[in-house]
Amino acid sequence: MLVTFCFGATLDEGMKAYENGDYKMAWSIFSDLSYKGDAKATYGLRLMHYDGKGTYQSYIEALYWYQRASEQGFAEAQFSLGYMHEKGLGVEQNYKKAIEWYRKSGYQGVAKAQCSLGDIYHYGGKGVRSDYKKAIEWYEKSASRGYSPAQAVLGAMYENGVSVRQDYKKAKEWFGKACDNGVQIGCDEYKKIKSTGVLKF
Numbered sequence: 001m002l003v004t005f006c007f008g009a010t011l012d013e014g015m016k017a018y019e020n021g022d023y024k025m026a027w028s029i030f031s032d033l034s035y036k037g038d039a040k041a042t043y044g045l046r047l048m049h050y051d052g053k054g055t056y057q058s059y060i061e062a063l064y065w066y067q068r069a070s071e072q073g074f075a076e077a078q079f080s081l082g083y084m085h086e087k088g089l090g091v092e093q094n095y096k097k098a099i100e101w102y103r104k105s106g107y108q109g110v111a112k113a114q115c116s117l118g119d120i121y122h123y124g125g126k127g128v129r130s131d132y133k134k135a136i137e138w139y140e141k142s143a144s145r146g147y148s149p150a151q152a153v154l155g156a157m158y159e160n161g162v163s164v165r166q167d168y169k170k171a172k173e174w175f176g177k178a179c180d181n182g183v184q185i186g187c188d189e190y191k192k193i194k195s196t197g198v199l200k201f
Contacts, residue, residue, distance in 0.1 A: 009028075009029045009032070009033075010029075011029075011033060011038060011040055011041055011044075013029060014026050014029035014030050014033065014041060014044055015044065017029060018044065018047075018048070018053070018054075023048065023053055023054020023055070024054065026044070026048065026054060027045070027048060027054050027055065029041070030042075030044040030045045030048070031045065034065075034068070037072065039069045039072035039073060039074035039077065040069075040074060042065055042068045042069035042072060042074070042077070043065070043066075043069040043074055043076060043077045043080075045065045046062045046064075046065035046066050046069060046077065046080070047062075049061040049062040049065060050062040058090070059084065059089045059090030059091075060090040060091075061090075062084070062089075062090060063081070063084055063089070063090040063091055065077075066080050066081040066084065067081060070101060070104070075104075075105045075108035075109070075110045075113075076105070076110060078101045078102075078104045078105035078108070078110070078113070079101070079102065079105040079110045079112055079113040079116070081101045082097075082098045082099070082100070082101030082102040082105060082113060082116065083098070083116070085097040085098040085101065086098035086102075086116065086120070095120060095125065095127060095128045096127060096128065098116075098120065099117065099120060099128065101113075102114075102116050102117045102120070103117065106138065106141065106142075109145065111141075111142045111145040111146070111147035111150065112142075112147065114138045114139075114141045114142035114145070114147070114150070115138070115139065115142040115143075115147055115149055115150040115153075117134075117135075117138040118135045118136075118137075118138040118139035118142060118150060118153065119135075121134040121135035121138065122135035122139075122153075122163070132163035132164075135163065136154075136157070136163065136164060139153055139154050139157075140154065143174060143177070146177075146181065148177075148178045148181035148182065148183045148186070149178075149183070151174045151175075151177045151178035151181065151183070151186065152174070152175065152178040152183050152185055152186050152189075154170075154174040155170075155171045155172075155173075155174035155175035155178060155186060155189055155190075156171075156189070157171075158170040158171035158174065159171035159175075159189065159193065168193055171189070171193060172190060172193045172194065174186075175187075175189040175190040175193065176190050
């Protein structure tokens with residue numbers, strides 16, 4: 001279906017307009033679809049405010065659109081809302097709210113959210129206690145979905161016995177997966193473990 005006017009246009013056409021720098025058209029399409037309840041279009045409005053493309057840059061406005069898209073159940077928006085609460089962008093820093101939104105996103109399978117939960121539970125802070133068991137749980141969820149930062153973190157934790165029993169076999173496994181996904185430190189650590197002879201290959 002080819003549509004050249006705002007009303008009746010599709011989300012793909014809105015994204016194409018955005019990518020081509022036609023921000024006025026993108027804003028019109030996203031606004032129309034968002035009004036009709038399209039969470040991804042609402043997320044597109046957030047993107048424009050967050051980056052300041054086609055409109056003024058404003059974390060506060062971005063937060064508003066994140067909130068709307070998140071309440072519509074859009075997992076990527078929930079992750080982004082969690083990130084803004086974690087970093088204090090357009091809102092007071094609040095780890096507990098960050099966890100709330102990361103969990104909603106993570107339960108929908110967003111690996112970035114799962115890894116972020118792992119980080120918060122691992123390091124703690126801002127009223128959240130460290131919980132290594134939960135950290136490992138979320139890192140593994142993220143890593144199993146192919147998210148390379150989580151794979152590298154798990155490799156380091158198993159290599160050094162941080163919060164888990166030292167296990168070079170698991171460390172090698174996770175570093176190898178991180179390496180396969182383009183993380184250089186994963187390649188370096190994989191080679192180091194292999195060269196030390198701590199495992200029988």
